[in-house]
Amino acid sequence: MPAHVLILGGTTESRRLATALAARPGLRVTTSLAGRVSRPGAVDGEVRVGGFGGVAGLAGWLRAHRVTALVDATHPFAERITANAAEAARVAGVPHAVLRRPGWDLDDDWHPVASLEEAARLVPRLGRRVFLSTGRLGLTAFAGLTATRFVVRSVEPPEPPLPPHCEILLARGPFSLSDELDLLRTHRIDVLVTKDSGGAATAPKLAAARSLSLPVVVVRRPGLPSGLRALPDVEGVLDWLAGVIPPEGACAADRCP
Incomplete structure (x- = not known):
């Protein structure tokens, strides 16, 4: 055998x-x-x-x-x-x-949290237009944030409940630095929320946030x-x-x- x-x-x-x-x-x-x-x-x-x-x-x-x-x-x-x-x-x-x-090395304006629920509690103190790049699962944690506008990017449609002000972008990476800069500028994002998945494929969004001096909320693995x-x-x-x-x-x- x-x-x-x-x-x-x-x-x-x-x-x-x-x-x-x-x-x-x-x-x-x-x-x-x-x-x-x-x-x-x-x-x-x-x-x-x-x-x-x-x-x-x-x-x-x-x-x-x-x-x-x-x-x-x-x-x-x-x-x-x-x-x-x-x-x-x-x-x-x-x-x-x-x-x-x-995992990724922490940057100066990163806010590490232990869960999506903790990220949701922190986001309103950092901004009102959020790029939520945590995948399609677990978005229930943000459903109660009625004063925050979200852009959610996912390969597959996310499952409800979702935040009331939420734009869904269905896309599959990898994404370049210019792609990520364009997304953040077009949607006037002022906070990025992501998971510490590590690797180079999803790192351009972090470089784009750094370039625009945006705070990044990172869920620890x-x-x-x-x-x-x-x-x-x-x-x-x-x-x-x-x-x-x-x-x-x-x-x-x-x-x-």
């Missing part, structure tokens, strides 16, 4: 990892997507869509499909998925790693489950996998047919 790597995906890094692994002969790679985006980007290797049914469901899938290694490359804010993956890997006895790009340490890039995961996956033609004792 070939070694089998399951990637919990949905990020740029997960696609890069799948591409690197799918090119290796004698290695099976499956990327699992949550299915929250109707048109996900192309992914190399096998793809499955949808949940597993919690810890027990994922542990059962790992055993049934003889998974050699599990890589959690989900979004840094996918807290429940990360916790379930860690426990399922422990139950199934499958080596497990977390791929997380590093949740911590990892106890005992887990994140690998910061695809290269780090590939190095880790080199110590986990048996050489071609061999198999681990409990994975042999």
Whole structure:
């Protein structure tokens, strides 16, 4: 049986990892997507869509499909998925790693908060025209801000309830610095609200806010489950996998047919 790597995906890094692994002969790679985006980007290797049914469901899938290694490359804010993956890997006895790009370094006019609810309490003190760049989920936290105007950008239409004064921009990145400057100027934005997702793809909005001297409210990412340490890039995961996956033609004792 070939070694089998399951990637919990949905990020740029997960696609890069799948591409690197799918090119290796004698290695099976499956990327699992949550299915929250109707048109996900192309992914190399096998793809499955949808949940597993919690810890027990994922542990059962790992055993049934003889998974050699599990890589959690989900979004840094996918807290429940990360916790379930860690426990399922422990139950199934499958080596497990977390791929997380590093967060952003704090800037002078950044206001770190612990949650979207805390961000909503802070926003009225900073401005009245807000670029809300936190994704389509969780916007309920801002629904009670009746004196604030929001511009919300999302790949998919956000779910109600939404703030009463809210303009929705459906768009898929990446966005350039000039794109972000144009958006902030056109909508006369005076506050940016975002999550600390890290990475270069979404950094231009931060550079644009800095250029225009706008305050930025940043929701801090949740911590990892106890005992887990994140690998910061695809290269780090590939190095880790080199110590986990048996050489071609061999198999681990409990994975042999």
